[in-house]
Amino acid sequence: GYNPSKNTRANIVLWRKSENCGSVTFTGTPLLGHEHGIQSLAFNNDSSKLVSVGTSDDTNIYVWSVTKNTLTNTAKLSDVVNDVLWFKDSIITVGNRGCLSLWETDDEALSLHEQKLILETxxxxxxxxxxxxxxxxxxxxxxxxxxxxxxxxxxxxxxxxxxxxxxxxxxxxxxxxxxxxxxxxxxxxxxxxxxxxxxxxxxxxxxxxxxxxxxxxxxxxxxxxxxxxxxxxxxxxxxxxxxxxxxxxxxxxxxxxxxx
Missing domain, CATH: 2.130.10.10 (YVTN repeat-like/Quinoprotein amine dehydrogenase)
Structure with missing residues (x-):
């Protein structure tokens, strides 16, 4: 993922490594959704899903189906997120102002459900x-x-x-x-x-x-x-x-x- 130029969206470009040689090839259509840049990306355990979080100017979190190249879940971020990773079928985000959240995905709905975790300083x-x-x-x-x-x-x-x-x-x-x-x-x-x-x-x-x-x-x-x-x-x-x-x-x- 990378920051866009003017008048273009931020792309997520997927590459696949060849089993027989060290080359990598572009898998197809880029994933488009973030308007103002991408801060962090993470695959789930079997690489069937990808989560992306936008920069401070974008404030979106998206979950993508890698096999279908489609958006499956989305939500607005309440804080600036600096890193994202998967925990089983859930998503963890960390960021500014002590932001530590656990997100639950819903296969029946497009939304994501956020649970904020507050740590002692x-x-x-x-x-x-x-x-x-x-x-x-x-x-x-x-x-x-x-x-x-x-x-x-x-x-x-x-x-x-x-x-x-x-x-x-x-x-x-x-x-x-x-x-x-x-x-x-x-x-x-x-x-x-x-x-x-x-x-x-x-x-x-x-x-x-x-x-x-x-x-x-x-x-x-x-x-x-x-x-x-x-x-x-x-x-x-x-x-x-x-x-x-x-x-x-x-x-x-x-x-x-x-x-x-």
Missing amino acids: VDIQANFTPTYTCAALAPKWVAKGFLVDAILCVGDTDGCVHVVSIPDGRRLSHIKACTGEVTCIAWGEKKIIIGTSEKLVAYSYPNESLEPMCTVDFPIASMEWENEGEEGIFTTLKKPGISTAEVYFMNIRKNHFMRI
């Missing part, structure tokens, strides 16, 4: 309302340790990662990862990999120790696991003053960084 006395920047679901074994259905890690602009139980939204703990902004989160083998506006760090779990990973002196823009998280992770670095980003592959076991 890290410092109640400070009356601080965080801006949530990103989120990632923890592996099932982590949730079992807390005796809850699921665990969500939510990053914010204050450098914290909040560990939250889902679907009740109870904050179980928090990690102070950096002094800047948490930009992305991923789970490794007994580690939470945290991308920040300053560096890449890992939080050992359940040992509860924070350690830097490799030598990365640039903001981490995004992360994505390769081979279901067993070997390594792709990271995108955004260097100051440069419009393009650089992609690296990091071997988690060897703690080795390689530019692609």
Whole structure:
């Protein structure tokens, strides 16, 4: 998804990877709906559905049928959303002003039903309302340790990662990862990999120790696991003053960084 030029809508373009070679091909008609840009996208578990949230100028959340190229559910956002992901058949959004919501889809209706989850702030006395920047679901074994259905890690602009139980939204703990902004989160083998506006760090779990990973002196823009998280992770670095980003592959076991 990307921002539109003047007098055009924002497109969602789907690409399919070839099984026999590394090439990718355009799947067909773009998904059109967002008027003013797309902030975040996420596939559900079987990739049959796609959820998209618009930028602060768009304020729409859409659910699409990937197989039919059609819009199935829609709603207006009450807050600016920075990240979106699926939880079973529901959708989780995080964003500004402490926005953390669980959305229920309805196959019989076009609408989405929002349930706002309110977390306690890290410092109640400070009356601080965080801006949530990103989120990632923890592996099932982590949730079992807390005796809850699921665990969500939510990053914010204050450098914290909040560990939250889902679907009740109870904050179980928090990690102070950096002094800047948490930009992305991923789970490794007994580690939470945290991308920040300053560096890449890992939080050992359940040992509860924070350690830097490799030598990365640039903001981490995004992360994505390769081979279901067993070997390594792709990271995108955004260097100051440069419009393009650089992609690296990091071997988690060897703690080795390689530019692609």
